[in-house]
């Protein structure tokens with residue numbers, strides 16, 4: 001087998017997001033290779049020869065990827081290279097639910113239910129407000145993309 005140079009045609013935050021694209025390319029006879037680039041991100045690579053065709057195919061496919069690509073432009077310096085921050089809201093919610101489960105287990109069902117409801121309500125309010133991204137270039141943190 002002749003080794004060909006591979007070029008990156010798309011990056012994914014999670015391996016699972018790449019499955020559809022990999023299939024799309026292989027249906028068209030393009031060999032796609034997935035390469036893990038760190039603990040969770042993967043890159044979709046094709047041979048140089050197939051790169052242009054692969055790009056066209058990918059552009060025509062509706063992308064799950066856009067969902068995470070959207071929030072990545074830094075509102076401060078417009079760099080598109082953020083690092084995901086720990087999900088503080090989810091961690092807080094987990095503590096709320098554990099507390100609620102403990103209350104229910106001890107017989108305080110009404111209090112437990114109230115805590116669970118409150119946890120959902122607070123999480124719902126905080127989720128879009130807490131910074132989920134940190135820019136690698138300037139260090140700014142942000143939750144939502146800059147309005148375009």
Ligand SMILES: [Zn+2]
Pocket residue numbers: 074075076077078079135136137138139140
């Ligand atoms: Zn920045």
